[in-house]
Amino acid sequence: MAGLGWLLAIIVGALAGWIAEKLMHARMGLLLNIVLGILGAIVLNAVLMVVFGGTLGGVIGQLIVGIIGACILIAIARAVRKPA
Template identity: 45%
Template sequence: MVELGWIGWIIIGGLAGWIGSKIMKTDAQQGIILNVVVGVVGGLIAGFVASRVFGMESGGWIYSFVVCLIGACILLFIVKAVTGRRSRV
């Protein structure tokens, strides 16, 4: 399998974070940097869990994107649950 470099993680994380923010309806609150951070952090967390549950360390671009997307959605869900709804004044 192809190993992703840090540029690959930024690209995949950015796309996954952006799509995850669209799914979780938080896109208006985030910029491109936060999308990348959410995608990469979500991917790291979900990748760790997936490697323990499924025993797969890596699976290429598509596997990495799906794992990052799922992780980003879960991370955004947790952040929304912890922070609650904040109204803009």
């Protein structure tokens, strides 16, 4: 989460992970919410930079990116864990 301080990145990551958890009907703890929110934002920011040459700015923009990225990570984890 470029441009956000560490504390704000953790708070935004936790909120993004929690919202993604609720949207995806997953059951995770606070630590995993933080990790998924931050990792989701990092991954989706990288994708947006490559595809569009930019990303959403500010706390709200990073929250949106974090939510979408965390939802993608939850979906990938579900696909990997499900037996074929």
